[in-house]
Amino acid sequence: MPWALISADVWACSPELFLVAIDVGHHRSAPGATSASNISEYNYNLALARKTLVALQSRGFSSSFLIGESGAAISLSSRPAQAAKRSASAFVSIHHDSVQPRYLRRGPRGWETDYASGFSVFVSRRSGQASQALGKAIGREMVGYGLSPSLHHAEPITGENRPLLDRSIGLYAYDELAVLRNTRIPAVLVEAAVITNPSDEQQIISRRLHDNAASAIAAGVAAFCR
Numbered sequence: 001m002p003w004a005l006i007s008a009d010v011w012a013c014s015p016e017l018f019l020v021a022i023d024v025g026h027h028r029s030a031p032g033a034t035s036a037s038n039i040s041e042y043n044y045n046l047a048l049a050r051k052t053l054v055a056l057q058s059r060g061f062s063s064s065f066l067i068g069e070s071g072a073a074i075s076l077s078s079r080p081a082q083a084a085k086r087s088a089s090a091f092v093s094i095h096h097d098s099v100q101p102r103y104l105r106r107g108p109r110g111w112e113t114d115y116a117s118g119f120s121v122f123v124s125r126r127s128g129q130a131s132q133a134l135g136k137a138i139g140r141e142m143v144g145y146g147l148s149p150s151l152h153h154a155e156p157i158t159g160e161n162r163p164l165l166d167r168s169i170g171l172y173a174y175d176e177l178a179v180l181r182n183t184r185i186p187a188v189l190v191e192a193a194v195i196t197n198p199s200d201e202q203q204i205i206s207r208r209l210h211d212n213a214a215s216a217i218a219a220g221v222a223a224f225c226r
């Protein structure tokens, strides 16, 4: 095992041996949410996952790899299985967010919202303390890189109502989330931005948001992996 628990939030590891599996959320035939400008979530997930891989490599996490880069269909349960098969040390699933249908309205190019914006980080408490430590480290860096957490998943309505573990860094518990709940390695899911929000999407198109999110995720892994 290329890492060891030192205390509650501090793990020791060697970056070159610490393999981060970067999971590209969804796939081409079921591409997730659709943005305000009618772009599929999968496209944004792939772009950010690739940028995150480069950011991790530049911090010495040279053996990290992508899952789902080809766009072929992969089941939710086989994503962590692929990570385990390749001896990953951590699992980071990359997604982009939307809101409940009641908060969407017709815009010039697609369905859009101004109800929510910003990022969220999810962990399953079933996957252990290390997942929460990694989620905290990434959430802190997202804020440090100027990104704002979205709190809309905590709204007490059907489909949301997620417990906030730390509202200042957008960290939620989502214990039953299929890609997280059965992992034995630290696992988090990052919703980088709300792509039905035209302002968030514009910051993705201008590259600023993805540059910052990729740097923040890599910095979070590095902070976890001191």
Ligand SMILES: [Zn+2]
Pocket: 025, 026, 032, 033, 041, 095, 096
């Ligand atoms: Zn998604």
